[in-house]
Amino acid sequence: MSTPKQTVFLSGATGFIAQHIIKQLLDSKKFKVIGSVRSEKKGNSLAKNFNSPDLSFVYVKDISLETAFDEAFKQYGSEIDYVVHTASPFHFDITDINKDLIIPAKIGSTGIFKASVKYAPNLKHFVVTSSYAAMNDFLKETDHNLHLNEQSWNEMSFDQALENPVFGYCYSKKIAEQTVWDLSKELNVKFGTTAVNPVYVFGPQCFDSSVTKVLNTSCEIVNKFVHINPETEVDESNKASYVDVRDVARAHIEPLLNSEKFNGKRLLMDGGRFGNQSIIDILNEIPQLKGKIPVGTSHRDDDIASQMAVIDNNETKKLLGFQFITLEKTVKDTALQILKVEGQL
Template identity: 30%
Template sequence: MATNSNSSKMVLVTGGSGFIAVHCILQLLNAGFLVRATVRSLKRESEVRDMLRQGGVEAGDRLSFIAAELGADTNWKEAASGCTYVLHVASPTPLNEYKHEDEMIIPAREGVLRVLRASRDAGVKRVVLTSAIGAVVCGHKPQTNPFTEKDWTVIGDKVPAYQKSKTLAERAAWDFIGKEGGGLELSVVNPVGVLGPVLGTDYSHSIYFIQRLLEGKISGCPKINSSYVDVRDVADLHLRAMLDPAAGGQRFIATAGESIWLVELAKILKENVQEFADRIPVKEVPNIVMRIAGLKDPKIKAILPLLGIVLNTSNEKAVRLLGWSPRSTGEAILATAESLIRLKIIK
């Protein structure tokens, strides 16, 4: 990407301290863009700059910060002002304890609409929304064919609140663009489980499983199937979705390829990360044991609907339309482990 033509263009990245967002900021700065990042508190600026340094970039005055929250109108107009593009990566954190699912659904949906309104009013060219695979794969009957961008989560009683919130927020975004978006363009990226190099202590929940395996805190792997993707490739797909004319009005699944079972993930680690190999279990926990544990543990209960379900996904559209070329699942897993060990997060 040509640096000189980008140097006068400002890109707003929402939720700037998050795992995917920091990698997006890294790649935007490397491509020559100016970046403005929203954070809930300006106290996080030094932390974000430290993570960027860990990624090899001294941002200087090419990066600025503004305090804005998805749940309030304050500063969104100022945040979008003067921006050519917006990467809306911010998302309400999944709550483990909630009285009603609306506690997750309403902030997610309202937050997306706040950002889209501010972007439209500021004359932004295109917003790239970070949705999730949870807006694609839930609520379906078991299937062997890979899920594609044509699939949408079927909202029902068994769909967990977080996945429901991502689905309804993305639906609201497409509705907004269709009815009141004006000239604003929208592209959506739906990442699967995001792995890859951590730059600090803020990272995706997919990485906690690898962390716990390396720390010897897991006695066996639930029978859960998932696709994975490296965070560097997720950021790369965001930039392609932002810049490529073919990406306007499209959604893209960010996945490295074939889904794998958790026990296969554990085997990749055990075979390649010698110093922690003896801690890593490569046995599967029977579903019945998980169901009994789920009676007492709400975190385990939340994953019970996924037991034994194949969740294969296709990256064919992003590869064909945008020339995207992601790293393999194995590379993403090992890059995660390497960074957790290097940053001494694994003791």
């Protein structure tokens, strides 16, 4: 006799990371998924791609409203075993940083967490997609004396956050995650809670049909270099960290399989440092790109970690217990999918 499938409510189902989470959940044959989308068109497109009877959708148009998830949870709450909250406001076309970025992030987290407490009596675990931005102030990224781990928090002040939209976004990620932790204590919840904090997320789109001229923020870094002119200088504007989307998706699912082990944990999803030259070096190993993109100064970034803040995520790796995908594989898989869709393979 087979074990009944458990139900996961996943917000922001059309997102880059979210689609990979759905794929891994469905592939495991252990879960049914209820995904929230902003429109029927988006839901229908995703349903067609996955083509699974274990995937259904609800429509939540504006997650920045505190009651945004109430109707969905009133309807399905008794069925929900787990919540994975990936939806988050992410845009820089704003006029008021506090009103357009920070407040919606806080309200969005508040709304879905309170709906989970109020309407999902059988909930076992709540996973929130946070960010490395909630852990580190990007102004300190090149301070090698700074050591960061799973307990680190972005120390940027509210006044600093109001200086520009990028600072505002980073601060909003901290506020969104802190809201979840504060509510879990304030409401004395009985279910487990985990935050997943990824750095730049590379890797292939879940479906080839999602490969468009401009990709999501992280993958666009790779996409830009796939299409760059060979005479273009490879600058040093990017010094950051990567992680593969498939590892990030798996990190959202492991807490559902062992709630006690992951309760109260923050998972710092970092696969290592990279710079623009690191990506160019890898792309030049792809025959279809050789001679079509710049070479730059080969291996210039090999020691880039020594120029950056030190990230120690050994606790995360020990908890998860799997090897992270290498920079070489994630960049190549991202690029090869783009070339395939463009008919260059």
